[in-house]
Amino acid sequence: MTEYSDIPQVNMLHAECEKVDAALKMIDDQTGTMTAFTIGPLPLPPGMIPTVMQMAVQILLPNPAQQSTMTEIRAQLVTYQQSLLDQLTQLGVTSPPSRAA
Numbered sequence: 125m126t127e128y129s130d131i132p133q134v135n136m137l138h139a140e141c142e143k144v145d146a147a148l149k150m151i152d153d154q155t156g157t158m159t160a161f162t163i164g165p166l167p168l169p170p171g172m173i174p175t176v177m178q179m180a181v182q183i184l185l186p187n188p189a190q191q192s193t194m195t196e197i198r199a200q201l202v203t204y205q206q207s208l209l210d211q212l213t214q215l216g217v218t219s220p221p222s223r224a225a
Contacts, residue, residue, distance in 0.1 A: 130215045137212050141221040144205045151198045158189040158197060 150156025164180035189197075212220040 134212065134215055134217055137208050137215075138217075138221060141205060141208045141212075144201050144208065145221065148198065148201055148205070151194055151201075157194060158185060160184045 147156070160182055162180050162182045165178035168174060209220050
């Protein structure tokens with residue numbers, strides 16, 4: 125059973141699943157491509173203090189991504205979607221969003 129204190133997290137996970145599902149549908153229908161991406165610093169281990177501040181960098185692509193890139197992105201999205209669904213299950217959600225994959 126979902127605890128009331130879990131509702132904000134459930135809502136966030138559910139919304140994220142819907143975004144991933146929309147992206148997967150665009151990839152599968154060949155109606156979308158990667159138009160931008162962000163590279164950010166790796167998370168620091170617990171207790172570590174950054175010595176140099178690194179900011180995330182967003183790159184806008186002028187041309188559609190290669191098909192091989194889209195295949196890899198799709199695989200990453202499917203893995204991410206499954207982790208979101210697993211988290212929802214752990215929180216007791218009995219009717220998670222459906223999967224596109």
